[in-house]
Amino acid sequence: MYLVIYVGLLGPVPSRAILKARQNHTASEVYSSDNVLLGRYYIQDRTNVSFDNISPAAVKALIATEDARFYNHSGVDFRSLLRVLFKTMLLQEEKSGGGSTISQQLAKNLYPRRQYLILSTPINKLREMIIARRLEGIYSKTEILELYLNTVPMGGDLFGIERAARRFFNTSADSVKTEEAAVLIGMLKATTSYNPRLNLERSRQRRNVVLNQMAKYGYLSPTEADSLKNLPLKLQYRYETHNDGLAPYFREQLRLELVKWCATQLKEDGKPYNLYTDGLKIYTTLHAGMQTHAERSMRKRMARLQSQFDAHWKNRAPWGNNPEVIRAAMRRSKHYQKLKAAGLTEAAIQERFRQPKEMNLFSWRGSLKRTMTPNDSLRYYERFLNTGLLAVEPGTGYVRAWVGGIDHHTFKYDHVRSRRQAGSTFKPIVYTAALERGLTPCTYFPNQLQTYTANNNDTWTPHNADNKYGGEYSMRGALAHSVNTISAQILTETGLEPTIALARRLGIQSALPKVPSLALGTADLSLLELVTAYTTLANKGYRVKPVYIAKITDRNGSVLRQHRPGTGVAKALAPEHAAIMLELLKGVVEEGSANRLRSEFNLTLDIAGKTGTSQDHADGWFIGITPQLVTGVWVGAENPAVRFRTLSLGQGSNTALPIWGEFMARLVRDREFSDWRQSQFPQLPPDLQQQLDCPSFLAEHPEPVIKQASFLDKLFNVFKPKKKERKAQEKEWKRDKHNEKREKGKSRGRFWD
Incomplete structure (x- = not known):
């Protein structure tokens, strides 16, 4: 069977040339002019880092837990393989381990397993052995560790030690602490079961197993391992979608342009660049500091203006009795367009929009969880400025x-x-x-x-x-x-x-x-x-x-x-x-x-x-x-x-x-920007x-020159009734009320500012 697999009769096995040219799918990254990472475009959330930028603690934890004899074999550890076969087949021990080396696991990460009916497991294992041996013939041990830690799946669309460190601990791969590295390496056994955000206690227990392994193989002293095992597991979880982070509207506009641009740019192999997999670096003119001030200014003032708008209209609909406003909003919505594309009739779609469901609503006070119909949500959002x-x-x-x-x-x-x-x-x-x-x-x-x-x-x-x-x-x-x-x-x-x-x-x-x-x-x-x-x-x-x-x-x-x-x-x-x-x-x-x-x-x-x-x-x-x-x-x-x-x-x-x-x-x-002040x-x-040397306004009738009042005039005016002044004030008040009425009833088509 080994020979059948080796010559490719059960499917192609990547050659040394292909393995040498192999490149991981890598997210493209967008940077500001002041060198802040604004966002990433990806299918797999992965950032490749060099071996020198990976914490030694992560490397030691990986070797101690997954392949203690990593430096002593050439891709396949036959001693471990025999041990696993003996314990699994003869002693029926379910927890005897898989016997796969780091190189074999890397082969599986690079070339996922296939289905071969009842022979899937042995065929895939042999295929991985062949690929692992070829990898070891091309790359050094350090390069294999680098490849592995950049390709290892960490759950969902998350890949590699760098992005995992960022997501779970808000740090980089070279700065991850020993106890944090033990959590991340511990996840490799089962990315969901040992995910610290989903199962904190199980993840802590798995972390301690990894720390024990590090002590067992001399990477930690027993005292250091015991001290680290007593630490609480503290996360700084950061999961960001394309909608999160600075300048999401800008990054989306950029994405649309870059997808078109990539399609016209050819790589050395004659294929066009792929924005989501080719690891491009896009350096923009956007200034992260200015963008932050702009977004904070917008949020502060728009929250205040929306409050003013809501108080202005109270419980009334700003669009009055015009049903077309909500109908137009419905037709613009993605929900409507998906139902229309699925072949539903207009009546069926409207019925769907009348069915209540639980949803999260945006508000300036934070996300609101409500049960309402899609029609009600349209009315809710149409009120927003x-x-x-x-x-x-x-x-x-x-x-x-x-x-x-x-x-x-x-x-x-x-x-x-x-x-x-x-x-x-x-x-x-x-x-x-x-x-x-x-x-x-x-x-x-x-x-x-x-x-x-x-x-x-x-x-x-x-x-x-x-x-x-x-x-x-x-x-x-x-x-x-x-x-x-x-x-x-x-x-x-x-x-x-x-x-x-x-x-x-x-x-x-x-x-x-x-x-x-x-x-x-x-x-x-x-x-x-x-x-x-x-x-x-x-x-x-x-x-x-x-x-x-x-x-x-x-x-x-x-x-x-x-x-x-x-x-x-x-x-x-x-x-x-x-x-x-x-x-x-x-x-x-x-x-x-x-x-x-x-x-x-x-x-x-x-x-x-x-x-x-x-x-x-x-x-x-x-x-x-x-x-x-x-x-x-x-x-x-x-x-x-x-x-x-x-x-x-x-x-x-x-x-x-x-x-x-x-x-x-x-x-x-x-x-x-303090030097901008003056x-x-x-x-x-x-x-x-x-x-430009002229007055802004010339009155129709210039004010008459008023004669300076004498002392007797001033004295007389003290006792003079203020009837004229009261009449003038009353006239001004009436004029203001008249203008206010005109404003409320003004005709359409005027531009006021």
């Missing part, structure tokens, strides 16, 4: 932080790439196009209602958020206070085509409607597009394509792909126009809708930016520029029908801006400064 955040270095285009949503376990949609109505964040593009067409920053525009006609003869009359009109605004004032009537005028004077052409040069790729309301942001744009456009303004008019992959290497460190700084840079507009726009956007922070960044968040560095609020305040935005970073934030619900009812709560300055402010406040408090934009040249 979501967000996206993207931070990019303007000079390099390096993406430093990427937050695609509030929880990747529950909400898979990435709001960095999703398209939503841009609102007033589009206005800086309109203003920049106007500068290119020759309009000057100190050109004054009347704040008055005007009606515009589109190409299809539809008429449109833009209104201001505060319903206040009159006077004249310069560009700075109009942008700072987001005056809709003037943005429409500027677009009309500039023209739709030049504005759209500039948007394309700035990096906007989405469809842009050729209608006058484009001035107020009727286009659906992504956060990635808007941040790219603002980055161009911050980078002296040069557009830099966002970069998030710095380098990719294979498992041996050979570079497969590397970003070259300076590539993807294109001049989009004149530097002087970019500088003027940056100065105009500073006005939004200094005197406009973003002024709370100074008062509430105590930010003293230079900031330029723009808030934005879309139709019926379904979307809130803030894109902020600092000398080192351009960061954009979007906030809204998955369905635009779910929103705040009032402008004061739903506008971007109340929803998106606080996340931005929290993020930047955390950064400047961080020692690594950072400033470059000083404008005198000629450009002169172009």
Whole structure:
């Protein structure tokens, strides 16, 4: 039978050449720019480590427990084999051991056993002996131990000593303690029965057996073994899925791109790379420190905003009596799509969605265990507001932080790439196009209602958020206070085509409607597009394509792909126009809708930016520029029908801006970025400064000069009734109430920020 197996009549036996070229399936790893492991892509959760990076205690525990004569045989220990055969077959001892050497076990790990009916065990044993002998002829004893400890299954999708040490003890293979190594080696006998998380006491007992074996073969003294056996078994268990860890939305976006990229890259054997098995190292531009601050800022502010939203609506459904909102959510769900793919009718699917079951729900207070129908869970999740955040270095285009949503376990949609109505964040593009067409920053525009006609003869009359009109605004004032009537005028004077052409040069790729309301942001744009456009303004008019992959290497460190700084840079507009726009956007922070960044968040560095609020305040935005970073934030619900009812709560300055402010406040408090606290934009040249030297607003009727009251006038006024003052206050109060009613009943189609 040995000869039959050896020549391959019962199936191929790997040759020495194949064994020498054998490579383990190894996870690909994603690293941040500050060298933090962000995540891994794998089928088998395995990280290969060299023998020098494995604790000697783990090696000693393995040899003492699994193959005491490892250094004295050439792959097959015939003495142990005879002992096992004698005790098993003649003495009928069930616990006599298997007689397999470490080399034979390695053969079994590399080439799993096959079925040969009643002869499966002897055939597989002989096959493993042949492979073990060949392995010993190719590799040294040290290399075999390294191979074994990198391939050994540790339960489920977990393989190798490095990942096992990380999962059970939150340490590395070279730092694992003797008692911890004994636990991990003890698991090899039965990965489920001796799993310390599932069976702590059985695992402790098995650990002590391993420690006894180490003492028996001289790797520990009896005193050391007894001392270690008395220690409690303490775990630091860390099981992370692809949804866990830093930047899960970013890593998923990266995964989708890398799978396509790997399919086009061929290895030496002519096969394409496999992201999940070939052990690639992906070095990204993401900064783990910034990403941590971004995610913490998001969680803090979104939890607070959700509480505000729930109190605002109380027990009422934000979507009112519109059943289509829940029906649309059902059709989007994976559960629905799986049932549809399985061939169920619409009626059958709806019946499934009415059947209660136990489920874990996301909440800002932690996971909730509830029994409810899938329909009820849809209603529960439709009430949640979501967000996206993207931070990019303007000079390099390096993406430093990427937050695609509030929880990747529950909400898979990435709001960095999703398209939503841009609102007033589009206005800086309109203003920049106007500068290119020759309009000057100190050109004054009347704040008055005007009606515009589109190409299809539809008429449109833009209104201001505060319903206040009159006077004249310069560009700075109009942008700072987001005056809709003037943005429409500027677009009309500039023209739709030049504005759209500039948007394309700035990096906007989405469809842009050729209608006058484009001035107020009727286009659906992504956060990635808007941040790219603002980055161009911050980078002296040069557009830099966002970069998030710095380098990719294979498992041996050979570079497969590397970003070259300076590539993807294109001049989009004149530097002087970019500088003027940056100065105009500073006005939004200094005197406009973003002024709370100074008062509430105590930010003293230079900031330029723009808030934005879309139709019926379904979307809130803030894109902020600092000398080192351009960061954009979007906030809204998955369905635009779910929103705040009032402008004061739903506008971007109340929803998106606080996340931005929290993020930047955390950064400047961080020692690594403390020098940002007083950072400033470059000083404008005198000629450009002169172009901006004008008031933001000119009143329609200047205030009359009031004559200084005499002493007798003042004395008389002490006793004069305050009737006029009371009337003025009453008139102001009535006007405020009137405006509040107008806001509650305002017509659709207005853009308020």
